[in-house]
Each structure stands twice: as C-alpha cells, then as structure tokens.
Amino acid sequence: MRPLVGRLYHVPMPPHAAPTIELTLGHSPDADDAFMWWPLGSTAPVLMADTSPRARASGSNLPGVAGSPPDPRGPFEPAIDTGRFRFRVIAEDIETLNRRAVGPPERLLDVTALSMHAFAHVTERYVLTACGSSMGDGYGPKVVARREQPVSWLTSDRVRIGVPGVRTTAFLVLRMMLGRDFEYCELPFSDIVPAVLAGAVDAGLVIHEAQLTFADAGLFQLADLGAWWKQQTGLPLPLGANAVRRDLELRLGPDGLHELTALLRRSIEYALTHRAGSLAYARYFAPGIAGDLLERFIDMYVNDLTLDASDRGLAGVRELLGRAARLGISPDAGRVGMLGLRR
Incomplete structure (x- = not known):
C-alpha cells in the first residue's frame, strides 16, 4: 500500500475570548441611582411590569441603545462597552439592600448601594468605591x-x-x-x-x-x-455608598476590582454627558415628580462628589463613621478607604 502523502497546513485558531461574567448590581428605586447606572444595561427587568411607572418619557435618542429611553421593565443592552462584564440590575428599597448586605452569603449582591451607616456593619464583606456615593453638601434628609x-x-x-x-x-x-x-x-x-x-x-x-x-x-x-x-x-454628609464585594477578586483576578470600579465610573460619566436620555430613564423611577424637581434632585446627588468622592468626601465618611463609633451607636469601621480614589 502506498503511503498517504499530503501537505500539513497550519489552521489558525480564533483568539480566545474572555468569558463573560455576570454581576448583580443593586440600587435603590429612586431617580439618582437609576440615572447613574442605566448605561450598564441589565440582563433582566429592573422594574416589574405591574408596578413600574406607566408614563414613558420621550424625545431623547440614546446612542448605542435600542429605544428611547430603554425600558426598565425588560432586559436592555448597555450603552457603553462593558468589556467582559454584564449586569443584572436589581432595584430595591435602600433598607432592603442594607439588610441583604448583613444577611446570608447566598443573598449578597456583587455591587450594591448601601447606606453609609450600613457599610460600618459589613466592612469585612464589602469595600467602598470612590464613585457612586450620594453626598449632601449642606443639604440632606x-x-x-x-x-x-x-x-x-x-x-x-x-x-x-x-x-x-x-x-x-x-x-x-x-x-x-x-x-x-x-x-x-x-x-x-x-x-x-x-x-x-x-x-x-x-x-x-x-x-x-x-x-x-x-x-x-x-x-x-x-x-x-x-x-x-x-x-x-464643614464636610459633606455621605448618605449613600456604592460598594463591591471583597471576595470578587477571586472571580475577577488581580486588579479585577479596580477594573470594575473604572467601569462603574464610566457609567456615571456617560450618564452625565448624555443627560437628556439619562433623565428620561430616571423618570420611570419618579413618576410623580415634575421635570424641574427631578433635575434638581439629580443635580443634588449626581455630581462631582459622585464621580469621585475625593479626599474631602472620604474625610466626611471617616468623620461620620468615626463619630458614630465613638458615640457607641455604630460599629467601628476602622480607617475606611475607597477603591479608585482620585487624589
């Protein structure tokens, strides 16, 4: 039998794509949180169809998003490049999110809004990000x-x-x-x-x-x-925190938490530069608020201190939690730091 003779060709393999990682992201069902995080998209409905606001705002074409604005009653695509991450966004009352964070491990969210007071109870589980905080600078509850x-x-x-x-x-x-x-x-x-x-x-x-x-x-x-x-x-009052699970680094790898924090900041930057579309989406979460009041509220709590808490915002956090610990009305959070702080 004659041997089979042929040429050996190198067939290039497609580059290995990084696997997609779905993360849960919890925020309060109010307008400022919705304004910040809609650019990340959601793999599941954020609002339930039978409870969400019915009046849909119009008139804003959102680059990169099908529809104007995206509808939180169903999944929608991100408006920015989220890289290897996808997000399942969950909107819950802030005290419900606070209780989740101290509850069973299986109910913990990967990224979550927290009251700054609640953060003092979960410092071993979560770390603050420098972006996403809600601070009242001379105003508040x-x-x-x-x-x-x-x-x-x-x-x-x-x-x-x-x-x-x-x-x-x-x-x-x-x-x-x-x-x-x-x-x-x-x-x-x-x-x-x-x-x-x-x-x-x-x-x-x-x-x-x-x-x-x-x-x-x-x-x-x-x-x-x-x-x-x-x-x-003389400091801003740090009301709401944004935090990520400390153990996420095991899933995301070295510098994964910093990569995630940078993406969260880009979401806020996009929301601020695409204001009309962000306001239109936020109206789903504040159906009874007049347009001018809605804009005023968002300006109060989505601003420079939201993009980056800065040393001044961090000083407010440390003063609040340190004072509460000294008074014996909150756990000692130690010397608090923030991921991605720009000094």
Whole structure:
C-alpha cells in the first residue's frame, strides 16, 4: 500500500475570548441611582411590569441603545462597552439592600448601594468605591411634620417619628443631632409622607425625592440633617455608598476590582454627558415628580462628589463613621478607604 502523502497546513485558531461574567448590581428605586447606572444595561427587568411607572418619557435618542429611553421593565443592552462584564440590575428599597448586605452569603449582591451607616456593619464583606456615593453638601434628609415645631419637640413624650430604616445614614445622623433616644417606627421611605399626613406618626424623616416634595404635600420642615452636619463639621454628609464585594477578586483576578470600579465610573460619566436620555430613564423611577424637581434632585446627588468622592468626601465618611463609633451607636469601621480614589 502506498503511503498517504499530503501537505500539513497550519489552521489558525480564533483568539480566545474572555468569558463573560455576570454581576448583580443593586440600587435603590429612586431617580439618582437609576440615572447613574442605566448605561450598564441589565440582563433582566429592573422594574416589574405591574408596578413600574406607566408614563414613558420621550424625545431623547440614546446612542448605542435600542429605544428611547430603554425600558426598565425588560432586559436592555448597555450603552457603553462593558468589556467582559454584564449586569443584572436589581432595584430595591435602600433598607432592603442594607439588610441583604448583613444577611446570608447566598443573598449578597456583587455591587450594591448601601447606606453609609450600613457599610460600618459589613466592612469585612464589602469595600467602598470612590464613585457612586450620594453626598449632601449642606443639604440632606429632612425631618417634617404637619405643623411647625422646635427640634426639641421631637424628643417629647408620645412623639413618634417615621424613619426609613435603622441602618440608614439619615437615622444615624438624626440620633446624633437629637443626642438622646426618641420613639420611632420603621416605614418604607415612600410611605413616610402619607403616614405623617394621616397622623399615623407625628413626624417623618424623609429621604430621596421627598426631600423636595414634602412642602407640596402641606408638611413643614423641622430640620435639615445635611445643613446640621455641615455646620458641625464643614464636610459633606455621605448618605449613600456604592460598594463591591471583597471576595470578587477571586472571580475577577488581580486588579479585577479596580477594573470594575473604572467601569462603574464610566457609567456615571456617560450618564452625565448624555443627560437628556439619562433623565428620561430616571423618570420611570419618579413618576410623580415634575421635570424641574427631578433635575434638581439629580443635580443634588449626581455630581462631582459622585464621580469621585475625593479626599474631602472620604474625610466626611471617616468623620461620620468615626463619630458614630465613638458615640457607641455604630460599629467601628476602622480607617475606611475607597477603591479608585482620585487624589
């Protein structure tokens, strides 16, 4: 038998593509968080169809996104290059996110919004990113009531305050300001103004968009916690944090957390430079807010300190958590750092 003779050809193999990594990202269902993170897309609905706002904003063509704006009631593609990452975005009440972070390991989110107070309870699990924080620079959560009252009235007998959760930063700072125990009940943040109006509570600690809309409901401001904090410290009040799981580095490899943090910053940068589309998407999460108030609220909490907390923002974080620890009303978080801080 004659041997089989032929030529040996080199067949080039396609380059090995890095596997896609899906990460969970949790944010509060309010407009500023939605504004920041929509450019990352979502592999699953962010809002459920039976509970999401029905009024869809229009008039903004979003580069790289099919539809104007993307609809959070279904999956949608990212507007920026997310590299090897894809995100499943989950919108939950901030106190629900706070409780997740201290709960069973199987319920932990990879990237999550947290109250800065809550972060002090999970420092062994999460690390802060320098981008994505919500800081009130001379303004912040408000204490409101049906009638004008002095601040001292809040600690009177039989005065009950509705609060958005005991791990929220707003609750922590209220305790600092009042300097003594007070009666309170926990409510979802969206239920606090109605509860005050109905007389179910005597006063309410309002966060998110209610900081701007409480007066339209006929309520009076008794205190602004951000103004009080600025007067006390000269620093911005770090209300909300963005954090990533420390153990993600095992999945992402060396410098993986820094790679992820840089992507999160790009999302905020894109949102700010594509403002009209970002506002249109954010309206899904604030259906009852007038356009001018929505823009004002987002400008309050998506700004230079959101892009990068800077040394000044980090000083606010350290002062808040250090003071709370010294008062014995929060765990000692140690010397807090931030991933990707630009000095």
